[in-house]
Amino acid sequence: MSRPAILRTVAWLWFLASIVVLVIGFREAIFLVPTDAAQGDAGRIFYYHVPSSMLSLIFPYINFLASLAYLYWRRRDPLKALTSDALALTAAEVTVVYASICLITGSIWGRATWGIWWTWDPRLTSMLLLWLLYVSYLMLRRFSSAGQSQTLAAVLSVFAAVDVPIVYMSIRWWRTQHPAPVFGGGPDSGLDPSMMPAFVWNIAGWAMWGIFIMCFRFALERRRQLAEQEAALSAIEASLETAQ
Amino acid sequence: MKYIGHILAHLRKDLRIEWRSRDSINGMLFFSLLVVVVFSLAFDPTAAVSRQISGGILWVALLFATVTALNQAWTREQNHQVLEAQRMAPAPASALFLGKAIANMLFVLVVEAILAPVFIIFYNLHVLGNAWLLALILPLGTWALVVNGTFFAVLGLRTRNRELLLPLLLLPISLPALLGMVEATTGVLTAQLDPLEINTWITQLAGYDLVFTIVCVLLFETVLNAE
Numbered sequence: 001m002s003r004p005a006i007l008r009t010v011a012w013l014w015f016l017a018s019i020v021v022l023v024i025g026f027r028e029a030i031f032l033v034p035t036d037a038a039q040g041d042a043g044r045i046f047y048y049h050v051p052s053s054m055l056s057l058i059f060p061y062i063n064f065l066a067s068l069a070y071l072y073w074r075r076r077d078p079l080k081a082l083t084s085d086a087l088a089l090t091a092a093e094v095t096v097v098y099a100s101i102c103l104i105t106g107s108i109w110g111r112a113t114w115g116i117w118w119t120w121d122p123r124l125t126s127m128l129l130l131w132l133l134y135v136s137y138l139m140l141r142r143f144s145s146a147g148q149s150q151t152l153a154a155v156l157s158v159f160a161a162v163d164v165p166i167v168y169m170s171i172r173w174w175r176t177q178h179p180a181p182v183f184g185g186g187p188d189s190g191l192d193p194s195m196m197p198a199f200v201w202n203i204a205g206w207a208m209w210g211i212f213i214m215c216f217r218f219a220l221e222r223r224r225q226l227a228e229q230e231a232a233l234s235a236i237e238a239s240l241e242t243a244q
Numbered sequence: 245m246k247y248i249g250h251i252l253a254h255l256r257k258d259l260r261i262e263w264r265s266r267d268s269i270n271g272m273l274f275f276s277l278l279v280v281v282v283f284s285l286a287f288d289p290t291a292a293v294s295r296q297i298s299g300g301i302l303w304v305a306l307l308f309a310t311v312t313a314l315n316q317a318w319t320r321e322q323n324h325q326v327l328e329a330q331r332m333a334p335a336p337a338s339a340l341f342l343g344k345a346i347a348n349m350l351f352v353l354v355v356e357a358i359l360a361p362v363f364i365i366f367y368n369l370h371v372l373g374n375a376w377l378l379a380l381i382l383p384l385g386t387w388a389l390v391v392n393g394t395f396f397a398v399l400g401l402r403t404r405n406r407e408l409l410l411p412l413l414l415l416p417i418s419l420p421a422l423l424g425m426v427e428a429t430t431g432v433l434t435a436q437l438d439p440l441e442i443n444t445w446i447t448q449l450a451g452y453d454l455v456f457t458i459v460c461v462l463l464f465e466t467v468l469n470a471e
Contacts, residue, residue: 071466132416139412144403151470152399155463156413159392162459163417170420170448 011215018208025201033198042112046195049105051203053127055210056098060130060164063091063137067157070150085150086221088157089141090214092134098210099131122168129167133160250335254343261320262351268316272309272355277362279305284366294367299430302363303422307389310352311414314393315407317348322401337465345394345460352386372435377442381432384449385425391453392417395460399467417456424449 029047036043066088073081106124107117118124137156141149262268283301287294321327330340363369371378393414400409428445431437 074466129416129419132419136412136416140399140403140409143400143405143409148402148470151466152403155399155467158463159417159456159459162455163420166420166452166455170423 011212014208014215015212018205018212021201021208022205025198025205028198028201033195039113042109045105045109045112047198047202048206049102049109050199051206052098052105053102054203055206056095056102056127056130059091059095059098059210059214060134060161063088063095063134063157064161066091067154070154071158074151074154081150082225083222085154086218086225088154089221090217092137092157093217094210094214096131096134096138097213099127099134102127103131126164126168130164133163247336247339250339251343251346253335254340255346258344258347259350262347268313269351269354271316272313272351273358275312276305276309276355276359279308280359280363280366295369295372295434296430298363298367298369299428299433300426301367302359302429303385303425305359306352306356306386307415307418307422309355310348310386310389310393311411313351314348314390314397315410317344317394317397318401327401331468337468338461340468341394341398341460341464345391348394349383349387349390352390353383356382356386369433371433373432373437373442374439375432377432377446378429380446381425381428381449384446384453385421385429387453388421388425388449388456389414389418391457391460395464395467398464402470421449421452424452 025047029044033044033047035041066084069084070081070088073084103124106127110119111117137153137160140156141153144152280301283305287297287301318327321330331337393410396410396413396417399413400406403409424445427437428442428449431442431445
């Protein structure tokens with residue numbers, strides 16, 4: 001009784017806290033930050049576009065590490081392997097969600113600022129390929145039969161993890177239209193101090209939200225796994241009874 | 245040495261089966277010819293612009309042909325439970341993979357050798373750059389498609405919608421290689437890319453081949469024995 005109850009309380013508190021942080025971030029980004037001189041109000045989408053793109057580059061690593069853990073534990077410790085597989089699945093789903101948000105907000109911004117929805121710029125293309133790779137990962141999981149999907153998906157995750165840096169390198173030589181990196185770019189990079197609070201609140205809020213969604217989905221997947229095991233166990237017991 | 249012997253045994257078996265039926269090569273050849281004809285109708289192939297797009301069309305035709313052939317590549321093994329026998333055999337699993345991949349590579353190279361002259365006639369091409377570079381680009385690009393294709397074909401072997409799944413997995417993974425092949429081939433055909441850039445694309449293609457061959461060889465046994 002005690003452990004799930006504590007977990008549930010923590011989850012609720014975390015959920016409420018992330019909502020509060022997101023509301024503060026929304027107020028900062030939409031009402032308090034001065035309007036960008038060059039871009040006008042369209043520049044405010046920055047506070048949603050950049051955090052989601054940064055987060056969509058972090059979750060694939062969780063997916064990759066969890067898949068490696070799955071392949072390692074597959075024969076040695078099946079229960080741990082199942083846990084890491086659930087983690088890999090949830091990380092992939094959250095990656096697809098954040099990459100989609102990044103692509104959609106990016107093209108809305110592009111339409112407002114560049115006048116076009118999409119351009120084959122290296123950073124856009126590499127993000128689109130990341131999205132495609134993880135969508136195909138989820139497709140594979142849906143198409144393969146129950147017993148094998150974990151192993152096949154873990155193998156595909158290794159391929160995706162190898163492919164992403166290659167994609168990034170191979171298209172860097174194309175013409176670039178996307179703004180230069182804001183952090184760690186050239187000497188002019190970095191945010192104006194007036195923009196900083198809105199950015200920090202938003203990235204914290206979206207990170208908290210992403211972690212909450214991931215834990216929620218993870219718990220759901222664990223329950224599904226346990227239910228499946230129970231069903232398999234009762235099926236075995238039933239078959240033993242009829243045999244006697 | 246013994247490992248190479250295992251690869252050669254698998255390769256010999258695949259080549260002999262293909263020689264008796266010639267299903268894969270004939271199918272691929274006719275399919276890629278159809279794709280070339282369809283593209284010729286869709287674009288105006290006599291214009292000067294055809295040289296610009298011909299590299300892309302050649303690779304798209306080969307890619308589609310490869311996918312159709314690879315979907316069938318493992319069905320021979322599945323008939324009469326040959327694959328089960330190979331799983332139990334004492335030979336290393338990666339030798340089976342390499343033998344199969346090399347066999348598929350040879351089939352696609354035969355198709356390329358027949359397709360290339362047809363392509364030159366249909367699209368009225370003259371190679372303006374260093375033609376011998378194509379002898380490097382074509383095998384490297386083909387291997388990039390075939391090595392991943394063979395791997396993902398076995399990955400989709402026991403899934404529903406196998407025919408649909410292979411392109412869904414293969415295309416996103418191969419996109420960097422496809423970019424390299426198309427850029428390098430078009431660069432050679434039009435001579436508009438400077439040699440240094442073509443070299444970069446070729447090096448990249450070779451690097452891609454190397455990385456993915458290693459990943460495939462390392463993970464093949466896991467996939468073959470996935471229960």
